[in-house]
Amino acid sequence: MCLAKLFANQPYICTVNPVLGHEIESEYHITPAVRKKKVIVVGGGLSGLECAITASQRGHEVTLYEKRGRLGGQVLSASREVKGGEELLRLLEYYENQIKKNHIKVVLGVKFSKDICREELPDVVVLATGATLLKPAIKGIENPIVSTAFELLEANLHFNGKKVVVIEGGKTGLITAEHCASQGNQVWIVTGEKRVDKDVSPTFKWRHAAWVKEFNIKIFTETRITEIHDHGIKMISTKGENIWLEADLVIVAGPRKPVQRLFTELEYLADELYLIGDAVMPRSMHTAIQEGYKLGVRI
Numbered sequence: 595m596c597l598a599k600l601f602a603n604q605p606y607i608c609t610v611n612p613v614l615g616h617e618i619e620s621e622y623h624i625t626p627a628v629r630k631k632k633v634i635v636v637g638g639g640l641s642g643l644e645c646a647i648t649a650s651q652r653g654h655e656v657t658l659y660e661k662r663g664r665l666g667g668q669v670l671s672a673s674r675e676v677k678g679g680e681e682l683l684r685l686l687e688y689y690e691n692q693i694k695k696n697h698i699k700v701v702l703g704v705k706f707s708k709d710i711c712r713e714e715l716p717d718v719v720v721l722a723t724g725a726t727l728l729k730p731a732i733k734g735i736e737n738p739i740v741s742t743a744f745e746l747l748e749a750n751l752h753f754n755g756k757k758v759v760v761i762e763g764g765k766t767g768l769i770t771a772e773h774c775a776s777q778g779n780q781v782w783i784v785t786g787e788k789r790v791d792k793d794v795s796p797t798f799k800w801r802h803a804a805w806v807k808e809f810n811i812k813i814f815t816e817t818r819i820t821e822i823h824d825h826g827i828k829m830i831s832t833k834g835e836n837i838w839l840e841a842d843l844v845i846v847a848g849p850r851k852p853v854q855r856l857f858t859e860l861e862y863l864a865d866e867l868y869l870i871g872d873a874v875m876p877r878s879m880h881t882a883i884q885e886g887y888k889l890g891v892r893i
Contacts, residue, residue: 622888622891624890627653631718631893633649633720634657634716635658637724638660639667642667642722642870642871643886644883644890645889646698649889651890654893656699657700657716658698660702661704664702665686669682672769673686674769674773675773679769706856712863716864717865718864718865721857721867722871723854723856724853725852725872726853727766727848727849732820732821739841740822740844742846742847743845747770756843759839760774760781760783761845761847767783767847768790771783772805774845775810784814785814785816786816788816789815793878814829817831818830825840854873857873870882
């Protein structure tokens, strides 16, 4: 983010340090809370972690719920990026250390619900429930050869010699395609967009372009998949060209949809209810951390 802003001649900010560039702004300063509150943060991704730590540093009693067995959210998928993605796991280590240092209670493997909320009686509930990958309405989308990018990347599956089709590009699609291609698989990305890197930071576009070339990933833009079969897919381009592509595995990498179900269910169960990060709208890691910090400062 720092380089992206620098190249755009914009104020210098940091992806992982939300205070950088805002040091003189009072709303970015962590100050002791006037009243200690019982705060529950739902979701252990970057936004939820940042909010929980900041709220705890203000003196609140904070509990973090994560439905999976470990913290990290979409960082776990993003860390599979070739040549450098593992650096994100160091960021996750930092957050885990801060969670311990600030004595934040963490509940793993539990899906937060309105029943739990009634038992806990929190003053504040922060929903950092992230986003999920939607399987598009394509004939045959429930075929066993279809999986999602998050499933594949989080499990760190390894295979080679397969023909892999990734549905949709963007950051998630590119990471998925590069991960598979680096293992010796033949990979295609199919997207209806004009570009495959639409949500990629300007400073990272060249890296992905280089990897696409290095791993010989084929890209179909402005193309729509119409049907998925046991051994391949049917596509149609904007020019009306029908295309058949053999495939052993089809991976859904988009679109992403915010997970907001609890926002309606918990409306009358807490004095304060907030929605942050990708649960508002899928965006960047920088935005998730910024929103988590800024809410934590003012709870």
